[in-house]
Amino acid sequence: MIYMDTAATTPVRAEVLRAMWPYLSNDFGNPSSHHSIGAIAARALADARARVAAVLGCRPKEIIFTSGGTEADNLAIKGIALARTALSNPRGGHIVTAATEHEAVLASCDYLARQHGFEITYVAVDEYGAVHPDTFEHALRADTTLCSIMLANNEVGTIQPIRELASIARSRAIPFHTDAVQAAGALDLNVESLGVDALSLSGHKIGAPKGVGVVYLRRRVGVEPVIHGGGQESGHRSGTENVAAAVAFATALELAAADRESRTARLSELRDHLITGILQHVRGAMLTGHPAERLPGHASFCFAGTSGESVLLALEERGILCSSGSACAAGSDEPSHVLVAMGVPRELAQTAVRFSFGDDITDQQIEEVVSAVHDAVRSLSALAS
Secondary structure (H helix, E strand, C coil): EEECCCCCCCCHHHHHHHHHHHHCCCCCCCCCCCCEEEEHHHHHHHHHHHHHHHHHHCHHHHHHECCHHHHHEEEEEHHHHHHHHHHHCCCCCCCECCCCHHHHHHHHHHHHHHHHHCCEECCCCCCCCCCCCCHHHHCCCCCEEEECCEEECCCCCCCCCCHHHHHHHHHCCEEEEEECCCCCCCCCHHHHHHHCCCEEEEECCCCCCCCCCEEEEECCCCCCCCCCCCCHHHHCCCCCCHHHHHHHHHHHHHHHCHHHHHHHHHHHHHHHHHHHHHHHCCCCEEECCCCCCCCCCCEEEEEECCCCCHHHHHCCCCCEEEECHHHCCCCCCCHHHHHHHCCCCCHHHHCCCECCCCCCCCCHHHHHHHHHHHHHHHHHHHCCC
């Protein structure tokens, strides 16, 4: 098997399993309990929070553990938007985002529009899926409550100019959130360097288990909780904390940050090898996303005259696992909303295939993938014609 779908999920790292195991066995306490086992759990949770904060360059109290990237996006967007408008404009404010965002961001904005009267501006992107700073700035208004632009796109891999966008928002005193789920392990996540007020992450993209995420919330930014109860996570997210998952997340994030530069260089080289091979040898192949400002280990294409799902099935028969876009939209008959927003015709967008890979990929496997894609597309195109 050649696994080319790390943008959907990654295997749990052995070091992460070892780190979390004690809190699934002997040290199983509730961190809110006032006895020895509870104290052990509380110390582990505090340590995990501090370790995550160290990677992001923030205070531990600014780190909130969640059930994943989707909840992190929901808390950041709904929480900040509702807190800022509760007194100043109870009928809702204005949010700026992009049509290429993850479904968790788009659905949160849609909820705020339907239930709380918010106006949403979806800034245009170019043919690579990038938001231009001038376009972004022109979308801001006096009543803009929040901006949310993802750091790197999960479907096409385009990296956004977040530092510049966040700087524009900060000059207007508008909070800026970025969904960094896909960027973790590939890009610098220092929140001061990025200039963001909120940032979302997901554990299963970096070698931690599914079901754990983090949202960074700058201390000065007010947040209305979206999950109510016992007031855990400094009152931002109620519910008994998953200590083992928090330890797993911190361990995975540290490991991803430790060798990020060397891993990024290698995966970028392999990515370019894959892109060059497919564009040279596969007739009708079109690269989607920015040709240079894109994630390492990530390449996405449209194959005219085929069906993306048919290409996936043909590749899986040869032991190659990839995807036709976002795993969160699997099963939808609609073309990718990201590609449509980039101006790709709907029929062509339905031929999309995404390849994403991690540290274990080899040059030989890249060659095998190029060969397999060539054969699959040629056969499917012949059948279609």
